[in-house]
Amino acid sequence: MLHFNFHNSTKIFFGEGQIAAIANNIPQDAKVLVTYGGGSIKQNGVYDQVCAALANHSWTEFAGIEPNPQYDTLMKAVEQVKAQGITYILAVGGGSVVDGTKFIAAAAHYEGGDPWDILAARGKVKSAVPMSCVLTLPATGSESNIGAVISRGTTKLDFLSPHVRPLFAVLDPKVTLTLSERQVANGVVDAFVHVMEQYLTYPVNAKVQDRFSEGLLLNLIEEGPKALATPGDLEVRANIMWSATMALNGLIGVGVPQDWTTHMIGHELTGHYGIDHARTLSIVLPAVMKVQREQKRAKLLQYAARVWDLHEGDEDAMIDLAIAKTEAFFSQMGVPVRLSEVDLDQAAAEVIVDSLVAHGMTTLGEQRDITPEVSRQILQTAL
Amino acid sequence: MLHFNFHNSTKIFFGEGQIAAIANNIPQDAKVLVTYGGGSIKQNGVYDQVCAALANHSWTEFAGIEPNPQYDTLMKAVEQVKAQGITYILAVGGGSVVDGTKFIAAAAHYEGGDPWDILAARGKVKSAVPMSCVLTLPATGSESNIGAVISRGTTKLDFLSPHVRPLFAVLDPKVTLTLSERQVANGVVDAFVHVMEQYLTYPVNAKVQDRFSEGLLLNLIEEGPKALATPGDLEVRANIMWSATMALNGLIGVGVPQDWTTHMIGHELTGHYGIDHARTLSIVLPAVMKVQREQKRAKLLQYAARVWDLHEGDEDAMIDLAIAKTEAFFSQMGVPVRLSEVDLDQAAAEVIVDSLVAHGMTTLGEQRDITPEVSRQILQTAL
Incomplete structure (x- = not known):
């Protein structure tokens, strides 16, 4: 820690x-x-x-x-x-x-x-x-x-x-019972990615922060779909609301490296194309997981085990499955996981890379190793 | 919640x-x-x-x-x-x-x-x-x-x-590296029981609080024995220190029922017989779990599953095993789990019950159903 x-x-x-x-x-x-x-x-x-x-x-x-x-x-x-x-x-x-x-x-x-x-x-x-x-x-x-x-x-x-x-x-x-399905889904996904940006980096043996992060991820995975299936369930909304607050009140991010690449790329997508914030995150995060797979390997395996209950088999297969399950969760929440789902293509990827450079976002990631070239790779992976 | x-x-x-x-x-x-x-x-x-x-x-x-x-x-x-x-x-x-x-x-x-x-x-x-x-x-x-x-x-x-x-x-x-083994063990057990007093009651669907509590329990079970086995490991001490703070800073106790019976009976044992605070808790908690088994059944099963990874078999057998594992953890930390281990007997139990009554502690527990008679049962169970 x-x-x-x-x-x-x-x-x-x-x-x-x-x-x-x-x-x-x-x-x-x-x-x-x-x-x-x-x-x-x-x-x-x-x-x-x-x-x-x-x-x-x-x-x-x-x-x-x-x-x-x-x-x-x-x-x-x-x-x-x-x-x-x-x-x-x-x-x-x-x-x-x-x-x-x-x-x-x-x-x-x-x-x-x-x-x-x-x-x-x-x-x-x-x-x-x-x-x-x-x-x-x-x-x-x-x-x-x-x-x-x-x-x-x-x-x-x-x-x-x-x-x-x-x-x-x-x-x-x-007061959240009157939100639209889209607002509820976006909120759950936004909170989920907040946790991931503070959790999915490299291990520093910060056990409280890891356990709390994993707990919040599990809650959002459990409660998110319920909020869509039974929109009148106040207990579900209460658990989502408190999870979202805890996801970004500073507590789970103390004493650990943080990433925020997904957010920085996502902000550009919202700025240029008006895509809902959460929907940029659900598109970018899986691609970050794939492209930064080696840098994040240890935490990806921990995530696979503790959040998705994947304990056996080939390590790479477990990582693949954990990423696939993350995408499936997003899809279940009704948010996109590819740029093509929001009608964006390679040309948009280039606009975003240029904009990241213009905004000084040239060394993203917990290791500051996400150069514009790596951001391009992430966006291409998200096509 | x-x-x-x-x-x-x-x-x-x-x-x-x-x-x-x-x-x-x-x-x-x-x-x-x-x-x-x-x-x-x-x-x-x-x-x-x-x-x-x-x-x-x-x-x-x-x-x-x-x-x-x-x-x-x-x-x-x-x-x-x-x-x-x-x-x-x-x-x-x-x-x-x-x-x-x-x-x-x-x-x-x-x-x-x-x-x-x-x-x-x-x-x-x-x-x-x-x-x-x-x-x-x-x-x-x-x-x-x-x-x-x-x-x-x-x-x-x-x-x-x-x-x-x-x-x-x-x-x-x-600064905790110079603590005695007894102080370290007592600290871990004290923090563990703090979590249990806020967690092991009845379910109110408070998912953040439950996940955070379970995370802290898992950390203390993992790190406590390491602190005794490798007393120079600073990372272990850091995780114990932050876990102990989070165990009783108010966060895991919001919006949930709380018990504190173990502490109230424990305070009497310290007051009358000078037993270290944590060592009163390690004696009383298992007995509370046994005597209040029906009131706490749902949370005992959740505790068995999420903290001790017990998922299969007869429910009562899982509860028994979870309690036995709790006692084994305490014993591994070198603290007593029975009054006889600190040379106290039935007579002491009566002194404690009288003292609880004198201090107005006549309706303990999350349901206020722990009368002096139930406290006596708890102490007898702890003999």
Whole structure:
């Protein structure tokens, strides 16, 4: 196990009816901005619950944060924060709303010049408007971590800052019952790949992290298909929701090497072709497993044994089968595992490689050995 | 899964050399009290590392916190805190030093009358001196939780307060290399039983908590014997240390029923007969598993399957074997599994039952169905 520091201070309020907890967890004298997306929260009762909980607070709202939240949209919210003297932001939505709100919170306090630099030039975030969230779509883990991914045109970039970690996160699995099948499937796959990016590297004898990662993978494999088959099962949703949070709250990633190649290539696919984030991951991950097979051999075998219960036979056959089972799980969730399934071909692969180079993504992977040439191989393998 | 709130704000500094981190994580203007136990930290280099890290701080010390920290000892430290205007306490030691320091921190600010009431009358802790710790013995989980167990004569009582959660905890597995075999074994067994008290109840379909618990149990079963066989293996110590922290930092216990019968009976055995805490647990837990077999049946079968890989045959035979394997693991760690091994008999069992009644422990267990009569049965089963 490698040395590490770990600190996750987000308070979690988990369970049905917990939206009411926001009443006592936002300072009474705060000037609150409630941020949300396209308005689904007005159909499913979440908006009403938030209004009820904020009855004794002073608050306004900013609507319209889109999936893959756009810089230009968010900057309008930043203007509102400044104009209205907002002192607290409550994000109500999925990962995009939470990520977008993290950027709003940081940009409103940013004194380093153009807030775009936070993303494009690693401009240091020294403070942010305090923020919390009510999560409506389990997937990204953004509800209790320090990261956010923001888009501007075809460019999709991330930033990290402890100042944007939500102070609290409300996780009410009941609010996820109104999600579409596609949203549920995407969320499960996103969480699954978050675990894999922190797990499928090389062994450092980090037994807690490995066991926890394997446990989350097993849960998502068990519960994901159930969420599609029996969409009204609240217990299934609860297990998916808590698994997704644990998948990217920092805990399983401490003291271990991490990869994130799948995400970096995936971001380019979303940026250029508008493919849902999770669906880029389900296409890229199996190809990364195949191309990086030797570098990841030991962990691939551990994954085969502990997640897919493959213990006997030729090692390479077990690895092949574990990859095939991963693809089958994705297919069962209704997400694509090849570029051809989203109508992309070799020409797209070249666009993505060029874009990775343009964004400085030239040494990806836990060993920094995924050059643009290896990324090309991965994309070709994913055709 | 049940509803829950979760918040663990302790910063973790994990790895060799991390004691130096305390220099920048205690306020420069603090008046620091360093608390420790019998002085082993002066032999193993920990004290010197702490001194070096505190070179630019104003600090004094309080030594002599004993195993099963005694109220009278701790009240002397409380006097020192008040007399010297201490504003920050750094505990350096194992669970007893950390627990004792939590009580010191709470008692120094207590305004409800006699500080003993914090333990004996559930007196509310409204604030405490800020505290952190350098952990030298992985076992209790006290380094990042809100609980503490304090002794006064034959009485051993606990209290819980978020005000005594360590602000940071340094976990350097290297400092555990000088522990005695008995200390290492006790620590592993203590952590193991912490997991069991939160896991072995009845199923509530809490898949993250179950998988994490099973992972920690598997780690402790794998690494515990290695720590005894190859006491110089730092990686083994690192995995034990992080497992023990995760075993009782609140995470695996959210949203699930909990038992703690083994601990409550164990505390009485320590209070009356001075048996090491972990050795009371290894005696009582197997008996609890046997006596509460029907109430815990579903989880016993899950434990048999996932922790001991028992999947076939008669259900009762699998449960019997899982309990036998648990006892064998304890025996392999060199701790007793019967009262007779620590020279106690039926008469002692009666003393313990009377003491449980005197301390109000008359409805133990996750179903509150462990009456004094059932406790007697458990103790008789443990003879």
